Amino acid sequence: MNPTRADQIGPLDMFKIGIGPSSSHTVGPMVAALEFRKFALSKLADSKSTANLTLKVELFGSLSATGRGHATDGAVCAGLIGLHPKSAEPAEIWSAMPDLEKNPSVELGNSTAHFKPSEDIIWEGWLLDDGPLPHPNTIRFRLWQATEIIAEEIILSVGGGFVEPIDPNTGLRRVPQAGDAQKLVPYPFDSAAEFVEQCNKNSIAPWQLVIANEAAKGMNEAELRKNLSDILRTFDQCIAAGLSTDGILPGGLNVRRRAKALWEQMKAGKTPGWGGSDLRPSVFAMAVNEENAAGGRVVTAPTNGSSGLIPAVWRTLQETNNLSEEMLQNGLMVASVVGALVKTHASISGAEVGCQGEVGTSCAMAAAGATAMLGGTPSQIENAAEIGIEHHLGMTCDPIMGLVQVPCIERNAMGAVKALNATSLSLASDGQHLVSLDRALEVMKQTGLDMNQKYKETATGGLALG
Ligand code: SF4
Incomplete structure (x- = not known):
């Protein structure tokens, strides 16, 4: 069923272990x-x-x-x-x-x-x-x-791997109805504002809110954490595979894998760039997206095209900030809230709204999860997610030859860096900001509706024309 409310979508709906490339x-x-x-x-x-x-x-x-x-x-x-x-x-x-x-x-x-x-x-x-x-x-x-x-x-x-049968009565995509069966949750929310309010009003950590809601839907914390642990392990396996494989990606575009060579260069201290340059998030993201493009094992985050961004941010923070496995799981829970909000109020499909719905959503999810993992308040989490999505609004989906390679692989690298920057910006502020995440999602949806079809995963416009 097409969920009507964000609180009905859990972390295991947003993060699904699957297969590349899309x-x-x-x-x-x-x-x-x-x-x-x-x-x-x-x-x-x-x-x-x-x-x-x-x-x-x-x-x-x-x-x-x-x-x-x-x-x-x-x-x-x-x-x-x-x-x-x-x-x-x-x-x-x-x-x-x-x-x-x-x-x-x-x-x-x-x-x-x-x-x-x-x-x-x-x-x-x-x-x-x-x-x-x-x-x-x-x-x-x-x-x-x-x-x-x-x-x-x-x-x-x-x-994001979600499927829906058409409505047998209308022959159209089913429009959620107010009376649709919903599971009762202790902390209901259907907007970012409500999510922040629930956390603040009940003095509950954002991931604890997710744990309590998932328990009400039938999944206890131990089971949820076990599944999230499998997801984190798949992230790591995918990064490891991408960092150790080179050659040409399949599909006929002759795209060369770059993650392995960049990683070796980085480890040898040979990465050029500005003073604070650290290619880690970019290289990790590219490693995952190269595996995805090769039809390997990946996790939707929230889609396959955007599967590298979140693993890259999590692995980077694990290394730079020594985060525990439990904290990495907490971050996934918070990231999933943002994914659920986008899914219910805009779209995570490049064919519906362009890449703002894939890499844009992933960036917002990563920024929210990272801010939570680094101790941000609910308002700072919402702020980080909003920065993450705002700077992807209007981004088109125009993969060359319809392959999830160019621009997708590098786009995840850029998105990972933006997510980390959004995290730092929000943590450096008090969470007060002008455009709310809820408003940004309205804009994203409308922009997607206005976007010419040729920029929505049809390989008939933009970069796809060569
Ligand atoms: S360009 Fe299109 S196919 Fe590539 S990641 Fe973005 S939405 Fe997905």
Whole structure:
């Protein structure tokens, strides 16, 4: 369900272990294919005959425009055969499509359906049955039996690996209703102002507020921390892999990996720059985003395109400020609050609002989490997040060849540095400032609506034109 309130989205919704290169174009379609698989299996359980089956997948809008560069087809194949982005090994995921091409059949319980990726994945345009798309990232799955459709679902990949089925009544993206079922939480909030107020009024640390709300939703603190620890470990593994791998990234753009060489240069004390220059956050971010571009194991933070920024800031602060594992987990909880606010009041999808929704959101999340970890007050946390987002407003998404490489990799490096700067600026102030985070999010949403489609992950404008 599309959450109606920010307090309904928790840290494990925002940080999901998955697979590169894109959360909306890879992880989301893979999860959508898995959901359709479950639906098709339930339909087949009620069928008398399960012979003569064929699967068809139609990719619309931005998924079609940049899906080849984002490995959407490979991800759909992996989901259809039952692989999950969190648990399946990257090599297993990426062998699904070539395997299906050689042997075009998907096992569905006791039945098999014909599915040859080169013929049965259809790259559609911007119209669905002659009408507008419910979302720029729309997928239609169909299971045919001879000439009859026996299972059909239209699923939207709405950013950050989140998926939503369309509203069956309207055929459109479901608009949250006031009466939608919500889990009662002890510290309700649906704006940054309310979050700050709840912390101040109840004299509760921001992460304690998150822990209490998550407990009310059914996840106790030990379980939450165990999951956050897995996420931190995945951050570290991803940074380590990126810092030890060189060569050319896949996709045909011939982008050279840079993190390893920069890291070696840095360790040898050979990084040029101004007096206070420390390339650490940039190098860590690039290491993660290079792994993401290579289809490796990453964490949405809040998306794959922006997956390097938060690990880079956390690792930098761990090293420079000697932060404990528990404090790093606390920071993730606070960062997730900002991600939840953006998701409910603007968007974390580059296809909906441009890169302000991906790297911009990640920067705001990182700044908030870092400020919390360094002892900032709730007002300073809100201030840091606002600085983080304000200076990304209007940023377009125009990846060259639809690959999550240029500008994405370097953009995470720049975002990490901005997040650390936002943290320092807010910690040096009293948290009072002119533009609130809530106002900045309104502006972000409107700017996204006004932004020309060609700058929203379609590879038809900006840098993508070469
Ligand atoms: S430009 Fe930004 S929004 Fe677009 S794919 Fe790259 S990271 Fe994602």
